[in-house]
Amino acid sequence: MTKAVVALGSNLGDRRATIDSALTAIGSLQHASVERVSTLIETDPVGPVEQGRYLNGVCVIGTTLAARELLDALLAIEKSLGRDRSSEQRWGPRTIDLDLLVFSDVIIDEPGLCVPHPRLAERLFVLEPMNEIIPELIVPGCRLTVHQLYSELTNRED
Numbered sequence: 134m135t136k137a138v139v140a141l142g143s144n145l146g147d148r149r150a151t152i153d154s155a156l157t158a159i160g161s162l163q164h165a166s167v168e169r170v171s172t173l174i175e176t177d178p179v180g181p182v183e184q185g186r187y188l189n190g191v192c193v194i195g196t197t198l199a200a201r202e203l204l205d206a207l208l209a210i211e212k213s214l215g216r217d218r219s220s221e222q223r224w225g226p227r228t229i230d231l232d233l234l235v236f237s238d239v240i241i242d243e244p245g246l247c248v249p250h251p252r253l254a255e256r257l258f259v260l261e262p263m264n265e266i267i268p269e270l271i272v273p274g275c276r277l278t279v280h281q282l283y284s285e286l287t288n289r290e291d
Contacts, residue, residue: 134195135237136168137203138267140250140259141190142230144178148188151214151229156192158210159231165196165203171262179256180224189258191234193267200236204246207231234259240273249273254282 139159143151152173160167173190196203208231211218215228234250241248249272253259260283263270268280275282 137194138235140232142187144185144187144226145228164198168195169193169266171265176258182225184226191262238273
């Protein structure tokens with residue numbers, strides 16, 4: 134069973150209900166189960182687009198799916214919850230955002246699939262919830278734990 138970490142985010146509509154629906158859908162996938170879910174935190178949006186605050190968290194999934202299969206399933210869940218990536222503005226508001234952050238200890242760089250997520254170490258809104266539930270996880274490619282990345286980022290912002 135492979136461990137994967139997925140970011141959960143929403144800033145449109147009933148954010149908590151949408152994230153709960155996404156977690157239910159992830160838990161309903163064949164060959165995948167939700168093992169842990171962080172506390173959801175409210176965060177400011179990233180990027181140049183004016184928009185409302187996000188509700189963010191992460192979950193740890195156990196799966197026998199390949200990384201691409203898991204990503205495709207996550208994108209299908211987003212679509213089922215009203216997200217249309219083809220018509221939305223980059224960095225804009227969204228009903229749901231499910232990002233594959235880490236997939237076991239592998240590094241993948243393919244069109245449309247890059248894990249670990251390329252901006253993971255820069256994003257407090259994913260590192261904070263990851264630090265809550267998996268601080269000891271060593272992020273592939275950087276040889277640092279989630280806790281070390283979180284500490285570096287929070288110390289830099291002080």
